[in-house]
Amino acid sequence: MKKVRKITALVMALAMMTGTIVGCGQKAPAVSATAASAASQEAVSSEAPAAEGKTLNIWCWNDEFQSRFNDYYPEVKKVAKDKSTTTLKDGTVVKWTINPNDNNNYQNKLDQALLSQESAAADDKIDIFLVEADYALKYVDSEYTLDVKKDIGLADSDLANQYQYTKDIVTDKSGALKGTTWQATPGLFAYRRSIAKSVLGTDDPGKVQEALSNWDKFNSVAVKASAKGYKMLSGYDDSYRTFSNNVAAPWVTDTTATVDPNLMNWVKQTKEYTQKGYNNKTSLWDDKWKADQGPTGKVFGFFYSTWGINFTLLGQSLKTPVAEGGKEEVGNGIYGDYAVCQGPQSYYWGGTWICGAKGSDNIGTVKNVMKTLTCDSTIMKKITTDTQDYTNNKAAMEEIASSDFKSAFLDGQNHIKLFAEVAPKIDMSNAGPYDQGMNESLQKSFKDYFDGSVNMEKAKANFEKTVKEKYPEITTIKWPS
Numbered sequence: 326m327k328k329v330r331k332i333t334a335l336v337m338a339l340a341m342m343t344g345t346i347v348g349c350g351q352k353a354p355a356v357s358a359t360a361a362s363a364a365s366q367e368a369v370s371s372e373a374p375a376a377e378g379k380t381l382n383i384w385c386w387n388d389e390f391q392s393r394f395n396d397y398y399p400e401v402k403k404v405a406k407d408k409s410t411t412t413l414k415d416g417t418v419v420k421w422t423i424n425p426n427d428n429n430n431y432q433n434k435l436d437q438a439l440l441s442q443e444s445a446a447a448d449d450k451i452d453i454f455l456v457e458a459d460y461a462l463k464y465v466d467s468e469y470t471l472d473v474k475k476d477i478g479l480a481d482s483d484l485a486n487q488y489q490y491t492k493d494i495v496t497d498k499s500g501a502l503k504g505t506t507w508q509a510t511p512g513l514f515a516y517r518r519s520i521a522k523s524v525l526g527t528d529d530p531g532k533v534q535e536a537l538s539n540w541d542k543f544n545s546v547a548v549k550a551s552a553k554g555y556k557m558l559s560g561y562d563d564s565y566r567t568f569s570n571n572v573a574a575p576w577v578t579d580t581t582a583t584v585d586p587n588l589m590n591w592v593k594q595t596k597e598y599t600q601k602g603y604n605n606k607t608s609l610w611d612d613k614w615k616a617d618q619g620p621t622g623k624v625f626g627f628f629y630s631t632w633g634i635n636f637t638l639l640g641q642s643l644k645t646p647v648a649e650g651g652k653e654e655v656g657n658g659i660y661g662d663y664a665v666c667q668g669p670q671s672y673y674w675g676g677t678w679i680c681g682a683k684g685s686d687n688i689g690t691v692k693n694v695m696k697t698l699t700c701d702s703t704i705m706k707k708i709t710t711d712t713q714d715y716t717n718n719k720a721a722m723e724e725i726a727s728s729d730f731k732s733a734f735l736d737g738q739n740h741i742k743l744f745a746e747v748a749p750k751i752d753m754s755n756a757g758p759y760d761q762g763m764n765e766s767l768q769k770s771f772k773d774y775f776d777g778s779v780n781m782e783k784a785k786a787n788f789e790k791t792v793k794e795k796y797p798e799i800t801t802i803k804w805p806s
Contacts, residue, residue: 459761471681504678511747514668516626534666560607630674631715
């Protein structure tokens with residue numbers, strides 16, 4: 326959700342050099358594949374296991390994975406008071422490096438660290454780093470990520486219960502799996518029960534879904550909501566992911582960027598919503614947008630994926646935050662006044678993947694972290710029942726979906742059942758390394774158009790200028806006719 330930039334020429338050059346070395350190592354003339362495999366296995370079995378380092382360096386942009394690690398990784402012994410380090414039972418010290426994503430800060434610092442990985446002292450080498458869906462391929466298609474199966478040692482049987490799309494997005498051009506994740510992130514539409522009753526006469530998720538099952542119906546409800554004094558959406562970007570995840574092709578092919586017609590459908594809808602007062606003219610993550618999700622808000626609903634329900638929406642619904650002594654319970658703000666339905670289209674939003682860094686001296690620990698926190702169905706189930714996060718294990722999620730699990734925040738609704746229906750439909754075939762930068766540039770370039778500061782042609786020109794500055798290799802930008 327933050328700006329992405331292309332890999333620097335130096336990164337690319339190093340990647341090419343590394344690729345050449347690896348390629349040479351694989352070209353052993355006059356040795357059959359079978360013989361080579363047998364010789365390789367014999368060599369591995371005759372060698373003693375490599376000694377593990379005593380410092381495990383993990384890089385990320387917020388504390389989400391850190392909390393999952395500290396709370397659910399069974400090898401954790403203690404956590405430092407300032408949470409900067411975690412000590413494992415075998416004495417390994419986990420050092421956390423957290424660089425916020427703002428202004429591409431996380432990627433910039435990560436890129437520099439990876440460039441210095443080979444020359445870094447053993448205790449300073451990155452062992453694990455986290456990536457988001459929007460720029461995952463930037464790292465997946467580089468030489469800085471390890472093959473989860475060949476290099477780290479996870480087996481197909483370990484990964485069998487994971488949703489296919491979570492593997493597709495971190496599979497490189499040669500078919501190697503370069504990351505793994507504990508979460509799947511299908512999206513739903515979270516709506517205010519009290520507002521739904523006022524506008525539609527019901528807050529029942531099934532009946533609300535009937536009223537919102539396609540965009541024409543969704544827009545009709547926006548008219549009804551406005552007549553009652555409510556906004557259908559908070560701001561310009563709320564519905565964007567639902568449109569951008571349903572495009573017909575990737576953003577970029579060769580040197581040409583193509584603006585998908587479905588993205589212009591988002592532009593058309595957002596312009597109409599802004600002109601007619603169906604939104605509140607907010608932007609994702611700004612204070613006004615956050616307030617619209619709380620006790621004083623008058624917005625019908627929000628498009629959110631799995632992490633958004635528990636990680637964002639719940640906290641913003643409270644009148645008294647937990648940090649100020651408030652409790653997550655009915656009576657504190659509008660806790661219990663939300664419900665979810667599928668909405669007009671299936672989509673996904675976000676997700677965080679664990680990557681093993683080339684040069685790590687903790688491969689055994691990296692393997693254990695990945696296997697435990699992304700493949701163990703018991704732990705996956707516990708994370709979901711404890712936190713309401715939707716985890717990346719089909720068997721565990723289907724078990725919860727068919728159970729009597731209830732979310733108090735959603736007034737007793739089993740939202741896992743809905744997520745379980747949507748998750749298998751996620752298609753990552755049109756994902757690409759330009760997604761984050763292109764999506765953010767389009768959203769930013771059209772905000773002045775929504776407000777009436779510029780016309781359509783100027784907004785398009787601003788987008789083209791931004792893209793060509795950000796990605797000089799893109800020479801042509803095509804708009805739908």
